[in-house]
Each structure stands twice: as structure tokens, then as C-alpha cells.
Amino acid sequence: MSIIKITDETKKESISTEDYLKAIYKLMNVSSGSVKTQDIANKLGVTSAAVSEMVKKLATKELLDYIPYKGVRLLPEGIKKGKLVIRRHRLIELYLHEYLDIPRNMVHEEAEVLEHFASDYLINKMDKKLGFPQFDPHGAPIPDKNGIIPTHKTAIPLSESKKGDVCKIVRVSNFDSELLEHLENEGITIGVLITVSGILEFDGTVQVRIGEKTSSLSTKICQNIWVDPIN
Amino acid sequence: MSIIKITDETKKESISTEDYLKAIYKLMNVSSGSVKTQDIANKLGVTSAAVSEMVKKLATKELLDYIPYKGVRLLPEGIKKGKLVIRRHRLIELYLHEYLDIPRNMVHEEAEVLEHFASDYLINKMDKKLGFPQFDPHGAPIPDKNGIIPTHKTAIPLSESKKGDVCKIVRVSNFDSELLEHLENEGITIGVLITVSGILEFDGTVQVRIGEKTSSLSTKICQNIWVDPIN
DNA sequence: TTAGAAGTTTAAGCATGCTTAAACTTTTTG
DNA sequence: CAAAAAGTTTAAGCATGCTTAAACTTCTAA
Structure with missing residues (x-):
């Protein structure tokens, strides 16, 4: 019989709390600095009033600082727990895609x-089956058990590529x-090689060649496609 | 664009409601007739008061009759929805056991x-991967999409077997x-062949042979082991 | 620098589903 | 068959997390 110490770190958080931690974690990576009530509210689809209340509670649990x-x-x-939610999310996405043939847009x-x-x-079983993968079906990095996050070191948004670039798609x-x-x-899709065959001055539309096919992609779309330049 | 009719049948029930329907469904199969407040309370680990309230609500939703x-x-x-919860439960158990190597006692x-x-x-994807199985890792029947439940037609509890019987274990x-x-x-375990080598008059202990090994099983345990006699 | 706009917080209220305690009904038993 | 025991229901209260409306703070632009 072993003695298990129940610490703050061990305790399971509520679904809502997990959602808040994940959302705030993601927002911190964008607007590095402090995250605003309204941004959290938008991300979670609740009112600012709800966020205000909830955030107060999370502060008393020392998951975050609130001014x-x-x-x-x-x-x-809070960071640790936020990452763990993201880890679970991304491992599940990858598992569903790889082993249950669920299309990328549904995972x-x-x-x-x-x-x-x-x-x-269960998560660790999936992790093992998948061979301790680093990226999910959209190319997003999967934090490991210790919260270490792999990176696409040399990746840039397709919106910043130049005509003639040959690159591999690493993330959407x-x-x-x-x-x-x-x-x-x-x-x-992830892993595919593309060639940037042209960029419209007018609105930044990027034209790419994928094997025999060509495709035109708006600036907004290109900002969401990350590529590794090959040349 | 298609028109989807939201009927009572389509609506997703709360977790709690699903638990009640599942519990009551199982209890109806035991004490065929009406199910008592306290039995539900015991099964779900809540107080009778809670059951009393909840059951009133389920009655207004026409999931059950309540006197x-x-x-x-x-x-x-209510039967339909109860069966669907059981279907999901058993398919998940089987999937976890078969594809993620999760031991029977943990699924x-x-x-x-x-x-x-x-x-x-997701459930239907699992169902397909598993080849539309009929029984879960404990030998319990999996209702199909329409609520049809397969049976072990000739099975008896091991507690009712006779000395000398040779039988296959079909359910725990x-x-x-x-x-x-x-x-x-x-x-x-499920599928294994055993021979009943003796039964103690004293307390009904059943002695079985499994290949080279022998094992003694209490009456209470034997009531939970279902076997198909071979001879 | 100050008024109005934008953003945030507080307050009151709701829904779900649980608890305990008290009241009530049914069953058992002497 | 009546009193005690067993079982059930009602009532009040709690926790979580949401909403709207009102009050408050901060930012922005003239």
C-alpha cells in the first residue's frame, strides 16, 4: 500500500477550469503579456461577466495572477495544466485520425x-501506440509529459514566402x-511539397503548384499555413 | 440545406439522465417489474431523495412511468436511450481492450x-473497426444500432453446473x-474451456480444471460466471 | 483634460443535481 | 390490526457556472 500525497498539482480541475486554462494559455502565446477578459470571453463563447467571476476563482487557486x-x-x-489539456487534445486528434480514420476536419x-x-x-497508451509523436494531424506540436513542446524551427507562414520558394507544409x-x-x-496537407508559382500584388493571393495541380490561396488562408522552405 | 426535426428522440440527455436510464434499465432486467427508489440510489451512489427528485423529472420527459x-x-x-448508453459503454470497453491493450479489469x-x-x-467508427462485434470483453452483449441485443442462448451460471460438465466461459x-x-x-477468461471436477456439498464451492491447472471458486463468484455446456 | 466610448466588474437570478432533515406512506410484525 | 420499522418524498440549502442589467474603470480623441 502506497501513500499518495494529494497536492494542488494532483487534483483534477473542472471541465470549465480546463477550458479557461487552455484558452488563456493560447492567448498568452499570441499577445504575450496579459490576457484580457474580453479575449477570453470571445474564445470561450461566454460573457465577460462570466470570465470575470471565473478568473477570480482561478486566482485564488493560484493558477493565475489577476489584476x-x-x-x-x-x-x-496554470501553464502546466493548460499544456496538459493541449497535450490530451492533440494526442486524441492524432489517434482518431490515424487509428479510426476520422478526417482531419472532424477530429x-x-x-x-x-x-x-x-x-x-489512456492518453499515455495512445501516446505509446502512436510512437510518442511530436505533431498532431494539423502539424500542431504535442507537449510531452513534462510539458516540453517541439517546434518547427525554420517554419514561416506561407503569406511570407517568395515567388519560386519550394517548401514543405508543416502546419495548418x-x-x-x-x-x-x-x-x-x-x-x-501536412507533409506535402509545394512551389510558390506567384503572388498577386493586388491582394497578396498566393499561387502554388502541388505536383500537377495549382491552387490559389488568399492572404488570410496563407497566414494559417506554415511551411518549411527547402531551398 | 436539409431540415432536421428536433424530436425528443434526437435530443441529447444530460450525463446524469443517461446514468439514471442505464441504471434503471439494468435493474428492470433483474427484478422485472417496477424499480424501487432505493435500488436506483444504491446503484448510482446517491441518496434516495436525489433519486426521487430526478425520477420526477424523467417522468415529465416521458422517459419513464413513475408512481x-x-x-x-x-x-x-427510456429503454431505447438506456440501451444506447450500454451500447456505447460496451463498444468502448471492447475497443480499449482490443486496440489499446487495456486490461479487462480496467476498461x-x-x-x-x-x-x-x-x-x-465515433462509436460507429469503433463498431466498424471491431467488425460489428456482439459481445464486450466480459462477454456482455452489445446492443446494435437498433437496440437489438444478442444472447448467449444456452448459457447457465457456473453455480448451476454439475460435476463432470465441460463448458466454455461466455460471460463474467x-x-x-x-x-x-x-x-x-x-x-x-472468456472463451476458455473448463471442466467441473467437483462441487463441495458444504458451501457449493466449485472446483474446475482449466487445462493443467485447477481452481476453486466460491458460489458467489460462480453466480457471476456464465458458461455454455458443451456436452 | 475631459467627455464619451469601450471594456470590466458586481449583483441578482437561473438551471442542474446533489445533500440533510423532517414529514409522510407503506410494509412488517407482534 | 395497530405500532414500529422501513422506505419515500418534500423542503431548504449548497456548489458550479452561466446570463442580463447596472455600476464602475480605463482608454481615446477632440
Whole structure:
């Protein structure tokens, strides 16, 4: 019989808390600095009032620092837990795609739910089956058990590529189902090699060649496609 | 664009409601007739007061008939939904056991949670991968999409076998983790052939031979082991 | 630098589903 | 068959996390 110490770190957080930590973690990576009430509210689809209340509670649990009217910043414990939610999410996405043939544009919504309910035991089994993968089906990095996050070191957004560039698609950083389906149809998927055949001055539309096919991609789309230049 | 009719049948029930329907469904199969408040409370680990309240709500949704002080009886809609929860549970158990190497004595608790969150889409993918199986890792029948439940037609509890019987183990109808681990260690698992080598008059202890090994099983355990006589 | 706009917080209220304690009904038993 | 025991229901209260409306703070632009 072993003695298990129940610390703050061990305790399981509520679904809502996990959602907040994940959302705030992601927002911190964008607007590095403090995260605003309204941004969290938008991300989670709740009112600012709800965020305001919830954030106060998370502060008392020492998951984040909260300065009223100023914003919020995750503390180490909050970062750790946020990363773990993302780890579960991305491993589930990859597992569903690889082993249950669930198309890329559908894995997100399934994982969005299951990330809160798959036990660590189960997650680690999936991780092992998948061979301790580094990236999910959209090329997003999967934090390891210790929270270490792999990177696409040399990747740039396709919107910053130049005419003539040959590059490999390494990430699509958006999970809109319609967009993902469209890209899939165009042959724009992770691992594929493309050549930038032209960029319109007018609005930045990027024309790419994928094998025999060509495809035109708007600036907004290109900002979500990350590529590794080969040349 | 298609028109989707949202009927009572389509609506997703709360986790709690699903737990109640599943519990009541199982209890109806035991004490065929009406199910008592306290039995539900015991099964779910809540107070009778909680059951009393909840059952009233389920009655207004026409999932069951409720006569105060008398008990509860599922209506067709309740039966259908109860079966679907059980279907999800058992398919998940089987999937976890077959594809993620999760031992039999651990699949129950994982499935207990996931049964509420795996989408129908996902469940049907698993069903297909598994080849539309009829029984879960404990030999329990898996209702199909239409609620049809396969049976072990000729099975009897091991507690009713006779000395000299040769039979195949088809079901262990208990999910106590310790018991399951014990049976696994004794070689008593689904599909295995055993010979009843003796039964003690004193307390009904059954002695069985499994290949070279022998094992003694209490009456209580034998009531949970279902076998198909071969001879 | 100050008024209005934009953003945030507080307050009151709701829904779900649980608890305990008290009241009530049914069953058992002497 | 009546009193005690067993079982059930009602009532009040709690926790979580959401909403709207009102109050408050901060930012922005003239």
C-alpha cells in the first residue's frame, strides 16, 4: 500500500477550469503579456461577466495572477495544466485520425470534448501506440509529459514566402472544418511539397503548384499555413 | 440545406439522465417489474431523495412511468436511450481492450466516463473497426444500432453446473476490478474451456480444471460466471 | 483634460443535481 | 390490526457556472 500525497498539482480541475486554462494559455502565446477578459470571453463563447467571476476563482487557486481591469497571466501551475489539456487534445486528434480514420476536419470537435475525459492512463497508451509523436494531424506540436513542446524551427507562414520558394507544409493553424476540408480538396496537407508559382500584388493571393495541380490561396488562408522552405 | 426535426428522440440527455436510464434499465432486467427508489440510489451512489427528485423529472420527459411510493418503469423512449448508453459503454470497453491493450479489469472505469462523451460518429467508427462485434470483453452483449441485443442462448451460471460438465466461459457479469484480476490470474477468461471436477456439498464451492491447472471458486463468484455446456 | 466610448466588474437570478432533515406512506410484525 | 420499522418524498440549502442589467474603470480623441 502506497501513500499518495494529494497536492494542488494532483487534483483534477473542472471541465470549465480546463477550458479557461487552455484558452488563456493560447492567448498568452499570441499577445504575450496579459490576457484580457474580453479575449477570453470571445474564445470561450461566454460573457465577460462570466470570465470575470471565473478568473477570480482561478486566482485564488493560484493558477493565475489577476489584476482587476488589467487582465490575467498564468502562473506556472496554470501553464502546466493548460499544456496538459493541449497535450490530451492533440494526442486524441492524432489517434482518431490515424487509428479510426476520422478526417482531419472532424477530429477537432471530437477532441474538444474528449480532452476533458480521457484519463492520463489512456492518453499515455495512445501516446505509446502512436510512437510518442511530436505533431498532431494539423502539424500542431504535442507537449510531452513534462510539458516540453517541439517546434518547427525554420517554419514561416506561407503569406511570407517568395515567388519560386519550394517548401514543405508543416502546419495548418486553424481548425475551421470548412477551411480544412477545402485545403484537403486542394491537396494542401501536412507533409506535402509545394512551389510558390506567384503572388498577386493586388491582394497578396498566393499561387502554388502541388505536383500537377495549382491552387490559389488568399492572404488570410496563407497566414494559417506554415511551411518549411527547402531551398 | 436539409431540415432536421428536433424530436425528443434526437435530443441529447444530460450525463446524469443517461446514468439514471442505464441504471434503471439494468435493474428492470433483474427484478422485472417496477424499480424501487432505493435500488436506483444504491446503484448510482446517491441518496434516495436525489433519486426521487430526478425520477420526477424523467417522468415529465416521458422517459419513464413513475408512481410515487411505488416505483418506476421505463417507457419505450427510456429503454431505447438506456440501451444506447450500454451500447456505447460496451463498444468502448471492447475497443480499449482490443486496440489499446487495456486490461479487462480496467476498461470498465474508463468506459464509465467515456460512454457519455463519445459521439455516435465515433462509436460507429469503433463498431466498424471491431467488425460489428456482439459481445464486450466480459462477454456482455452489445446492443446494435437498433437496440437489438444478442444472447448467449444456452448459457447457465457456473453455480448451476454439475460435476463432470465441460463448458466454455461466455460471460463474467461483474466488473469488480479485483475479482476480474483474480479470475484472469486463475485463467478463467472468456472463451476458455473448463471442466467441473467437483462441487463441495458444504458451501457449493466449485472446483474446475482449466487445462493443467485447477481452481476453486466460491458460489458467489460462480453466480457471476456464465458458461455454455458443451456436452 | 475631459467627455464619451469601450471594456470590466458586481449583483441578482437561473438551471442542474446533489445533500440533510423532517414529514409522510407503506410494509412488517407482534 | 395497530405500532414500529422501513422506505419515500418534500423542503431548504449548497456548489458550479452561466446570463442580463447596472455600476464602475480605463482608454481615446477632440
